[in-house]
Amino acid sequence: xxxxxxxxxxxxxxxxxxQARVYERDGSAAGWLAAWRRRHRPTRDARRIDAxxxxxxxxxxxxxxxxxxxxVRLPFDxxxxxxxxxxxLAGRPFDGVSTLLRDASHFEGAITVARGAGAERxxxxxxxxxxxxARILRVDGGLLxxxxxxxxxxxxxxxxAQPWPWDRYAVS
Amino acid sequence: MSFxxxxxxxxxxxxxxxxxxxxxxPVILQFFRxxxxxxxxxxxxxxxxxxxxxxxAYCRMVSVSVDPPEVSAAFRAGLGxxxxxxxxxxxxxxxxxxxxxxxxxxxxxxxxxxxxxxADLTVHRLYDGYWFWxxxxxxxxxxxxxxxxxxxxxxxxxxxx
Numbered sequence: 001x002x003x004x005x006x007x008x009x010x011x012x013x014x015x016x017x018x019q020a021r022v023y024e025r026d027g028s029a030a031g032w033l034a035a036w037r038r039r040h041r042p043t044r045d046a047r048r049i050d051a052x053x054x055x056x057x058x059x060x061x062x063x064x065x066x067x068x069x070x071x072v073r074l075p076f077d078x079x080x081x082x083x084x085x086x087x088x089l090a091g092r093p094f095d096g097v098s099t100l101l102r103d104a105s106h107f108e109g110a111i112t113v114a115r116g117a118g119a120e121r122x123x124x125x126x127x128x129x130x131x132x133x134a135r136i137l138r139v140d141g142g143l144l145x146x147x148x149x150x151x152x153x154x155x156x157x158x159x160x161a162q163p164w165p166w167d168r169y170a171v172s
Numbered sequence: 173m174s175f176x177x178x179x180x181x182x183x184x185x186x187x188x189x190x191x192x193x194x195x196x197x198p199v200i201l202q203f204f205r206x207x208x209x210x211x212x213x214x215x216x217x218x219x220x221x222x223x224x225x226x227x228x229a230y231c232r233m234v235s236v237s238v239d240p241p242e243v244s245a246a247f248r249a250g251l252g253x254x255x256x257x258x259x260x261x262x263x264x265x266x267x268x269x270x271x272x273x274x275x276x277x278x279x280x281x282x283x284x285x286x287x288x289x290x291a292d293l294t295v296h297r298l299y300d301g302y303w304f305w306x307x308x309x310x311x312x313x314x315x316x317x318x319x320x321x322x323x324x325x326x327x328x329x330x331x332x333x
Contacts, residue, residue: 092184151193154229
């Protein structure tokens with residue numbers, strides 16, 4: 001599958017295919033980030049992401065988790081979201097990036113993954129945090145992998161139900 | 173004729189294979205001398221203008237030089253390019269492709285060339301850019317992308333009721 005579900009949940013999810021504990025910048029617990037590879041939505045807050053960034057053998061990482069405020073919906077083709085995708089392609093690549101979707105027409109946030117020296121600081125430049133506020137979180141190993149950046153320069157989705165940057169029509 | 177499916181480091185030091193970069197899309201594959209060449213700078217300004225169309229047209233762009241990844245990354249950032257730059261400082265792919273510019277015995281760069289490729293790396297057209305006017309115009313690249321896209325997209329003609 002080209003996509004899977006991702007949600008930030010309070011406790012470990014028995015049904016998740018991969019998950020990891022999550023911490024705020026001050027080290028306090030922030031719950032679990034969980035991923036499910038299935039068709040039906042596992043929780044109310046789950047959103048579709050590019051499945052390539054999920055890797056149960058992945059190392060711990062810092063993430064920028066961008067979500068719209070409660071009740072706010074922004075078209076995926078909004079100019080600000082287009083520009084964030086351009087900026088993601090133009091800049092130094094992160095270890096992984098995916099937009100968050102629930103339906104075929106709305107941008108419902110993004111997750112950007114960074115590792116290494118200065119990773120937390122680099123995430124302040126996550127282009128999607130210019131659209132909605134980001135939470136910078138530390139995620140344990142076991143959930144997020146490292147994915148080579150998109151070839152570019154495509155900013156469009158390959159089918160409106162696909163999270164960007166999934167980059168081909170043929171889906172196995 | 174199918175293009176060599178080579179692997180090189182990209183501007184972020186990821187190993188990339190050409191077929192993986194192509195995915196299922198048409199490709200504009202450019203070989204260039206280096207950041208220092210005024211002809212390349214002029215041609216890149218055209219390609220950067222084209223990316224505003226390419227970004228919504230489901231095609232890929234790849235640029236290759238003998239510059240190391242750090243130099244490619246800096247040049248790419250300065251141009252405002254949003255596509256992949258590949259680095260061949262060992263000139264291994266250059267040798268396989270026989271694309272060394274033999275008249276430059278100082279830098280040993282790629283001879284400027286542009287290939288338009290189908291998604292399976294079949295070559296549609298080659299442009300020899302040794303002389304600047306041998307390079308494709310943006311209109312020629314548009315026509316090539318139209319030709320390839322028409323051939324590979326089964327729904328090129330919009331479905332009708």
